[in-house]
Amino acid sequence: MALWGMVIDLDRCTGCQACVMACKAENNVPAVGAKEAKRGRIISWMQVLTETDEEHHGEKTRFIPRPCLQCDDPPCTKVCPVYATYRNPDGIVAQIYARCIGCRFCMAACPYNAKYFNWHTYQTEKPGQNPDVSVRPKGVVEKCTFCHHRLQKARERALAEKRDFDPNDYVTACAQACPAQAIVFGDLSDPTSAVSKLAASPRAFKLLEELGTKPKVIYLSEGEGRG
Amino acid sequence: MTRGALVRLILILIVIGVAVTWGYWTGLVESGTTQPIQFPHKTHLDLKLACTTCHYRAEKEAVAGRPPTALCLGCHMGGDTQSQEIKKLRAFGETGREIPWRRVWRLPSHVYFPHRVHVTIAEIKCQTCHGPMESLTRPPEAPLKILAMDDCIACHEKLKSPEGGGKAAAEATKMAARRISLDCITCHR
Numbered sequence: 276m277a278l279w280g281m282v283i284d285l286d287r288c289t290g291c292q293a294c295v296m297a298c299k300a301e302n303n304v305p306a307v308g309a310k311e312a313k314r315g316r317i318i319s320w321m322q323v324l325t326e327t328d329e330e331h332h333g334e335k336t337r338f339i340p341r342p343c344l345q346c347d348d349p350p351c352t353k354v355c356p357v358y359a360t361y362r363n364p365d366g367i368v369a370q371i372y373a374r375c376i377g378c379r380f381c382m383a384a385c386p387y388n389a390k391y392f393n394w395h396t397y398q399t400e401k402p403g404q405n406p407d408v409s410v411r412p413k414g415v416v417e418k419c420t421f422c423h424h425r426l427q428k429a430r431e432r433a434l435a436e437k438r439d440f441d442p443n444d445y446v447t448a449c450a451q452a453c454p455a456q457a458i459v460f461g462d463l464s465d466p467t468s469a470v471s472k473l474a475a476s477p478r479a480f481k482l483l484e485e486l487g488t489k490p491k492v493i494y495l496s497e498g499e500g501r502g
Numbered sequence: 503m504t505r506g507a508l509v510r511l512i513l514i515l516i517v518i519g520v521a522v523t524w525g526y527w528t529g530l531v532e533s534g535t536t537q538p539i540q541f542p543h544k545t546h547l548d549l550k551l552a553c554t555t556c557h558y559r560a561e562k563e564a565v566a567g568r569p570p571t572a573l574c575l576g577c578h579m580g581g582d583t584q585s586q587e588i589k590k591l592r593a594f595g596e597t598g599r600e601i602p603w604r605r606v607w608r609l610p611s612h613v614y615f616p617h618r619v620h621v622t623i624a625e626i627k628c629q630t631c632h633g634p635m636e637s638l639t640r641p642p643e644a645p646l647k648i649l650a651m652d653d654c655i656a657c658h659e660k661l662k663s664p665e666g667g668g669k670a671a672a673e674a675t676k677m678a679a680r681r682i683s684l685d686c687i688t689c690h691r
Contacts, residue, residue: 361686369687373612400611409612409691423687424614431616434623 277442278347278366279421280463280491281450282473283340286498287457288323290338295321297452298342301422303404305397305411318391320419321449337497340458342449343368343389343419344482344490351381351390360416365426366463366491370418377414386483387490390418421460422447442468463491534643535604538594539587547636553628560617560628568603571595607632607645614691615654624682626657654689658682 298304298321307316321342328335349368352361359374360381370390382390396413404410407424411417429444442462450460461470473479478495546556553560556573560566575595578588594601609615620626629635631653633646661682 363685363687367687369685371686371690373610373690374686407614407691420687424691427614427616427688431619434619 276364276464277462278464278491279345279426279445280366280461280470280474280493281342281345281421281447282459282470282479282493282495284457284459284473284495285337285339286478286495287455288338288340289455289457290323290325290336291454292323293452293454294340294342294449294458295319295323297321297448298419301405301408301448302419303398303408303410304417305393307395307397311394311397316392316394318393318397318417320389320391320417339482339494340449341387341389341482342447342492343421344387344488344492345419345421347489347491348487350384350386350486350488354380354384356380360418367421367423367426368418369420369423370416372409372411372415372417375415377416379416381416386486386488390416392416535606535641536643537604537641538602539590540640541587542640543635543638545639553635554621560621563618564614564616566617568601568605571599571601574601606642609649612690614689624661630657655684658684 299306299319302320304318304320307318311317321340324339324341326337326339327333328337345366345368347362347366349360349362352368355361356378357374357376359371359376361369363369377392379392382388382392393411393413393415398404398410400410405424407428425447426445430440433440433444442465446460447458450458459470459473461468463471463474465471473495474493476495478498479493480496481490481493484490547553556569557566558569558573571591571594574591578591579595583589591601621628631647631649635642635646
């Protein structure tokens with residue numbers, strides 16, 4: 276069984292937000308409107324966090340694209356009282372919207388703020404949305420699923436064409452959209468995959484690693500040129 | 503409570519009961535779907551046509567859909583006909599319009615059911631979920647079978663755990679794990 280993971284090279288990231296927009300379009304992520312945004316209710320499964328350099332204040336900004344980190348030991352799944360969020364055999368942390376009761380325990384448990392709540396019905400089904408992803412109703416928590424529907428489609432295609440599934444057939448929308456190729460996606464259980472090789476780099480680090488969440492989104496820190 | 507008040511209460515309850523029942527039944531009758539053409543599935547399937555002859559998208563895509571008018575006209579174009587329904591079909595063809603079929607089967611939007619793998623790989627008979635469509639002489643007004651999650655799970659569970667043990671079973675389980683999943687996110691999206 277594959278173990279899907281992602282490597283984000285912070286040296287390559289220009290903060291262009293292409294991944295953010297690609298994610299929103301792919302996953303029918305709603306625009307909540309100005310009023311809701313002011314209340315901190317923006318939904319953005321992929322978010323580019325910014326961090327200003329303390330030494331060179333106002334001169335340097337670091338961009339950290341943050342999807343759901345798909346922890347291998349996710350804190351969010353442990354608190355869900357209804358098994359609406361869980362880690363599936365592929366290592367993807369799934370969210371079953373039909374099962375979610377909107378208690379938001381998982382949001383409180385997630386140290387990365389990667390989960391979002393639908394405070395209102397932000398959108399209804401209409402043409403132009405991605406038919407492979409449902410429109411979430413009011414009162415449920417939603418999150419990045421590593422574009423799981425793409426994995427499913429790729430598997431189905433392989434089955435229909437009577438061939439083995441090729442991991443290269445599956446890529447997330449954010450990785451596909453990144454013009455700087457800062458986001459690399461693949462199978463972490465395969466040591467020959469590009470993502471595994473990058474993850475073994477000395478530049479590799481994980482966000483809040485000390486919490487023991489074992490995220491499968493691995494960052495590559497900025498190189499020697501910085502600072 | 504006086505006798506008069508009790509009688510009044512009972513009368514009010516009767517009126518409410520009648521109104522609710524009447525509303526429920528009219529709602530049910532109106533919810534029936536009427537199609538623009540009274541297509542007889544039986545006639546076509548008696549001619550030994552397969553379901554996928556017309557619903558060909560079922561073998562290629564997630565949604566089976568209804569066939570385009572051009573496909574119907576492939577057979578119904580030439581010759582004289584007494585049938586009002588075929589005349590209606592030709593009228594749609596002449597104006598170049600698609601027949602405005604109304605969708606009868608609709609799964610909840612959070613359910614992902616790909617026809618392609620169920621038809622081509624699993625080779626499940628259409629009737630398993632759709633009921634005895636081959637016996638219909640006119641389009642169904644409502645789905646012949648109401649599907650619940652248990653229907654999906656029952657089939658997936660049955661196929662996932664092969665009987666017996668040993669290497670063959672382990673191999674079958676491995677194959678099944680790839681193809682027939684009980685993982686929630688496989689069907690819930």
